Amino acid sequence: MHVHIFWDALSPSGFQVPVSRIISSVLGVRTTVSENPVRLMGYNNARHQVDAQALLDSVQAYKHRHGIDDPVLLVVHQDLFRNGNDFVFGLAREQVGAAVVSTARLGNEYYGREHHDDDLIDRITKEGSHEIGHLLGLGHCENPECIMFRPNTLDELDRKRKMFCPDCAKQLEEITAGF
Ligand SMILES: [Zn+2]
Ligand SMILES: [Zn+2]
Numbered sequence: 772m773h774v775h776i777f778w779d780a781l782s783p784s785g786f787q788v789p790v791s792r793i794i795s796s797v798l799g800v801r802t803t804v805s806e807n808p809v810r811l812m813g814y815n816n817a818r819h820q821v822d823a824q825a826l827l828d829s830v831q832a833y834k835h836r837h838g839i840d841d842p843v844l845l846v847v848h849q850d851l852f853r854n855g856n857d858f859v860f861g862l863a864r865e866q867v868g869a870a871v872v873s874t875a876r877l878g879n880e881y882y883g884r885e886h887h888d889d890d891l892i893d894r895i896t897k898e899g900s901h902e903i904g905h906l907l908g909l910g911h912c913e914n915p916e917c918i919m920f921r922p923n924t925l926d927e928l929d930r931k932r933k934m935f936c937p938d939c940a941k942q943l944e945e946i947t948a949g950f
Pocket of ligand 1: 901905911921
């Protein structure tokens with residue numbers, strides 16, 4: 772098994788390889804990164820955001836059409852929402868192995884701070900690992916430093932470390948041992 776990362780052409784470029792490598796080491800699974808082949812749907816004119824569920828529909832359909840069983844993480848630049856949430860950093864649909872992460876709110880400049888490549892790579896990596904964690908069968912974790920903690924703000928995302936807490940790490944090990 773390995774995880775496919777589909778990188779949208781308009782997502783920040785130059786970060787594909789480091790993000791893919793770090794996600795691979797955080798999760799202990801193989802990853803490959805390629806330019807996103809999935810047509811992006813779900814733009815909402817009134818909100819100027821994209822419906823994350825619609826993107827997952829597209830990824831799900833693409834996987835089905837191409838017979839891809841492995842987990843897929845889509846990285847896009849548009850801001851995402853879903854019913855009931857003003858925005859989401861990312862979303863996973865466990866049953867079909869499809870997840871999406873948005874880089875829109877992961878750069879310092881979104882918050883009026885100075886841009887740093889390392890911060891952006893760090894956050895895409897954490898968000899990506901979190902959503903893939905769901906695809907591998909992990910739920911949310913109460914430990915604020917754990918990858919599976921659900922952050923509501925950038926500060927909460929930054930407080931997380933690029934690793935799983937001992938409990939989640941143990942679960943993950945049991946899951947991936949079967950691959
Ligand atoms: Zn989550
Ligand atoms: Zn945990």
